[in-house]
Amino acid sequence: MATGPTFAHRHILGMEQLSQEDINTILSTADSFKEISVRPIKKVPTLRGLTVINLFFEPSTRTRLSFEVAAKRMSADTFNINASTSSTVKGETLPDTARNISAMYPDIIVIRHSCAGTPLLLTRYVRAAVINAGDGAHEHPSQALLDLMTVNEHRGTLSGLKIAIIGDITHSRVARSNIIGFTRMGSEVCVYGPATLIPKGIEQMGATLSPSLEEAVRDADVVMALRIQRERQNDPLLPSLREYAREFGISRSILSLARPDALVMHPGPVNRGVELNPDVADGPRSVILDQVTNGVAVRMALLYLVMGNS
Amino acid sequence: MNTTWHFINGRIIDPLNKVDRTGNLLVIDGRIAVPDHPVPAGTPEINVSGCWIVPGLTDMHVHLREPGEEYKEDILSGCLAAVSGGFTGVACMPNTRPVNDCAAVTAMITARAAGAAARVYPVGAISLKCEGRQLTEFGELRAAGVVAVSDDGQPVVDSQLMRRALEYASDFNLPVISHSEDPALSTGLMNEGPVSTRLGLKGIPAAAEAVMVYREIALAEFTGTRVHIAHVSTAMAADLIRAAKIRGVRVTAETAPHYFTLTDDAVTGFDTNTKMNPPLRTEQDRQAIQEALADGTIDAIATDHAPHSILEKEVEFDQAANGIIGLETAVSLSLALVRDKVVDERRLIELLAVNPAAILGFDAGHLSAGAVADITVIDPQQQFIYTADQIISKSRNTPFLDWSLQGRAMLTMVGGSIRYNRISAALP
Numbered sequence: 001m002a003t004g005p006t007f008a009h010r011h012i013l014g015m016e017q018l019s020q021e022d023i024n025t026i027l028s029t030a031d032s033f034k035e036i037s038v039r040p041i042k043k044v045p046t047l048r049g050l051t052v053i054n055l056f057f058e059p060s061t062r063t064r065l066s067f068e069v070a071a072k073r074m075s076a077d078t079f080n081i082n083a084s085t086s087s088t089v090k091g092e093t094l095p096d097t098a099r100n101i102s103a104m105y106p107d108i109i110v111i112r113h114s115c116a117g118t119p120l121l122l123t124r125y126v127r128a129a130v131i132n133a134g135d136g137a138h139e140h141p142s143q144a145l146l147d148l149m150t151v152n153e154h155r156g157t158l159s160g161l162k163i164a165i166i167g168d169i170t171h172s173r174v175a176r177s178n179i180i181g182f183t184r185m186g187s188e189v190c191v192y193g194p195a196t197l198i199p200k201g202i203e204q205m206g207a208t209l210s211p212s213l214e215e216a217v218r219d220a221d222v223v224m225a226l227r228i229q230r231e232r233q234n235d236p237l238l239p240s241l242r243e244y245a246r247e248f249g250i251s252r253s254i255l256s257l258a259r260p261d262a263l264v265m266h267p268g269p270v271n272r273g274v275e276l277n278p279d280v281a282d283g284p285r286s287v288i289l290d291q292v293t294n295g296v297a298v299r300m301a302l303l304y305l306v307m308g309n310s
Numbered sequence: 311m312n313t314t315w316h317f318i319n320g321r322i323i324d325p326l327n328k329v330d331r332t333g334n335l336l337v338i339d340g341r342i343a344v345p346d347h348p349v350p351a352g353t354p355e356i357n358v359s360g361c362w363i364v365p366g367l368t369d370m371h372v373h374l375r376e377p378g379e380e381y382k383e384d385i386l387s388g389c390l391a392a393v394s395g396g397f398t399g400v401a402c403m404p405n406t407r408p409v410n411d412c413a414a415v416t417a418m419i420t421a422r423a424a425g426a427a428a429r430v431y432p433v434g435a436i437s438l439k440c441e442g443r444q445l446t447e448f449g450e451l452r453a454a455g456v457v458a459v460s461d462d463g464q465p466v467v468d469s470q471l472m473r474r475a476l477e478y479a480s481d482f483n484l485p486v487i488s489h490s491e492d493p494a495l496s497t498g499l500m501n502e503g504p505v506s507t508r509l510g511l512k513g514i515p516a517a518a519e520a521v522m523v524y525r526e527i528a529l530a531e532f533t534g535t536r537v538h539i540a541h542v543s544t545a546m547a548a549d550l551i552r553a554a555k556i557r558g559v560r561v562t563a564e565t566a567p568h569y570f571t572l573t574d575d576a577v578t579g580f581d582t583n584t585k586m587n588p589p590l591r592t593e594q595d596r597q598a599i600q601e602a603l604a605d606g607t608i609d610a611i612a613t614d615h616a617p618h619s620i621l622e623k624e625v626e627f628d629q630a631a632n633g634i635i636g637l638e639t640a641v642s643l644s645l646a647l648v649r650d651k652v653v654d655e656r657r658l659i660e661l662l663a664v665n666p667a668a669i670l671g672f673d674a675g676h677l678s679a680g681a682v683a684d685i686t687v688i689d690p691q692q693q694f695i696y697t698a699d700q701i702i703s704k705s706r707n708t709p710f711l712d713w714s715l716q717g718r719a720m721l722t723m724v725g726g727s728i729r730y731n732r733i734s735a736a737l738p
Contacts, residue, residue: 093621093624093625094625094626095624095625113626114628115626115627115628115629116509116510116511116580116627116628117509117511117580117626117627118626118627120579120580121580121626121627135510136510136511136628137510137511137512138509138510138511139510173510176508176510199506199507199513200502200503200504200506200507200513200515201503201504201505201507201508202504202507204504204507204508205504205507205508235497
């Protein structure tokens with residue numbers, strides 16, 4: 001990519017900071033990297049000699065693996081730190097952890113943390129580029145970018161679409177990043193879920209709050225279901241997953257209200273039979289595994305672009 | 311130490327005596343002289359032209375952190391911050407370590423405060439260890455010097471305990487100060503609304519404050535006792551208090567400068583110095599608080615000065631402690647209310663000096679002849695940038711850092727003794 005596009009971001013903290021042009025740059029870069037993953041030898045020397053640290057304060061299987069695969073395919077050296085928030089409470093503070101990691105001169109730190117805003121906090125203590133791999137219920141930009149990439153691949157455009165996001169909006173960083181991302185690209189985002197899981201003022205982020213599941217899904221180009229966490233002890237959000245599945249799950253009959261070529265998406269991991277009926281999750285419109293494949297390409301693009309800028 | 315002074319050319323604002331005049335004020339031996347009293351030979355003059363001479367300000371809600379958390383603040387440092395901000399007296403909340411829930415702790419605070427720059431009025435706990443289970447010995451606390459009781463920092467969850475506290479406190483004429491938040495509703499990190507939604511931070515609804523404020527009003531109304539609502543932050547709570555006052559309920563209330571200055575928009579950027587309890591609210595709430603200050607619904611401005619070190623604040627937003635320091639910015643931020651014509655000068659001094667003393671029940675907040683000379687001199691014009699190196703408090707947790715502020719306390723006098731001054735290097 002000798003004549004690569006310009007990219008002005010040192011860190012990837014959220015979709016909030018990315019313009020339409022930035023998003024196009026990331027998606028076209030990801031598109032050009034996607035083919036590397038299907039080569040017999042899945043490795044290019046682009047990031048050789050660079051150090052990527054995956055600093056995960058929250059359990060993650062696929063996002064961490066996806067970032068690690070992406071970094072290794074670019075020939076970066078990767079290291080994983082699984083710090084639990086509780087261990088930092090016991091002793092070292094995040095600034096101390098960050099300063100110590102920074103003293104080892106990593107080039108990129110990929111951070112996931114259960115507290116919103118922590119990637120931004122991290123940037124104050126490290127020299128490395130910081131990529132947010134999910135911070136609390138705030139943002140998950142690489143997920144939104146891989147969702148945009150997947151929709152763009154299937155529909156050939158990201159503007160003028162209707163995106164329905166169904167489920168636990170309150171606790172979902174995926175929902176927030178996707179609301180920002182899809183609306184910024186010119187699509188309409190409708191959200192729906194139980195009232196206990198719809199955050200106050202979500203319309204001010206640019207989303208439309210649908211009055212019913214049917215209205216949300218009707219004529220949608222994309223139906224994205226979000227993972228439901230079992231209710232917390234002190235905050236009774238749902239009576240049961242059984243009732244959730246019946247009232248808010250995506251069944252084949254609900255899906256029939258969407259456009260005939262509508263895509264079914266889910267950020268994973270899927271509670272089968274809860275957010276999505278199994279025949280929908282595994283049905284012909286499901287692009288859930290395309291999302292995973294594109295996740296590697298998008299993360300390769302992010303690693304590349306933040307380094308191109310340093 | 312000299313306690314005889316002659317202030318000249320000041321604007322004397324003394325609401326309790328209905329005085330607002332430009333002229334001189336004589337202090338002899340630590341007391342305010344009668345008007346036109348001859349000036350004793352050799353009395354040092356303090357020229358305060360362009361400034362206001364007002365009764366010493368009382369901050370009825372501060373955390374001095376001593377005993378137990380002296381790395382954040384202690385009684386001496388907190389009182390120095392107070393006088394530098396124009397406060398001659400502070401009421402310190404009991405949530406120290408140990409909690410001020412018995413006479414021994416009160417006595418320790420009082421003893422330490424004897425050498426402090428400002429007067430210290432200890433507030434005792436309502437319940438042992440502020441745990442909300444068993445009442446403290448109000449009689450013994452009162453005798454030891456507490457001026458009010460509160461479990462501030464925690465709401466009193468048990469409504470029956472709160473009822474009994476109100477009733478029992480009336481036997482000792484102790485005001486009960488309520489930290490009004492429903493704990494089940496207030497487990498979040500900031501105000502619940504569009505901003506918390508955008509930031510993905512768990513919200514605290516305005517209703518968390520309102521339901522508890524209404525409980526306190528209902529209990530005070532039923533038992534015929536009085537209650538003081540601390541740090542009112544919402545329009546809903548202000549409306550409840552206004553309606554209760556009209557019915558004749560004996561309720562008083564305070565708010566803090568950050569609630570009439572900032573909104574939850576300030577949390578954008580995850581600055582932990584915008585995290586406090588109750589949280590910064592919406593623009594609509596901010597305006598409602600201003601109205602409530604103007605129309606008498608809210609009686610006092612108190613800072614809720616809550617020092618925390620970087621150990622508690624330079625951390626993830628979720629894990630950061632609640633609270634900000636406020637003693638050194640309160641006068642400047644409150645003067646904006648006068649410039650914006652929300653309140654007039656007289657009302658401002660009622661909010662900062664007259665009413666806090668009246669609510670806590672001590673003789674202060676006026677410049678009557680013969681009164682102890684607790685005096686604050688304020689320059690309403692002086693502009694300055696509030697930088698970290700100016701901070702007197704041990705802690706620096708303030709969202710107002712590097713703000714350009716207008717209006718400042720220039721001199722603070724306690725009992726005729728100058729405890730802080732920005733007027734002249736020739737003065738103490």
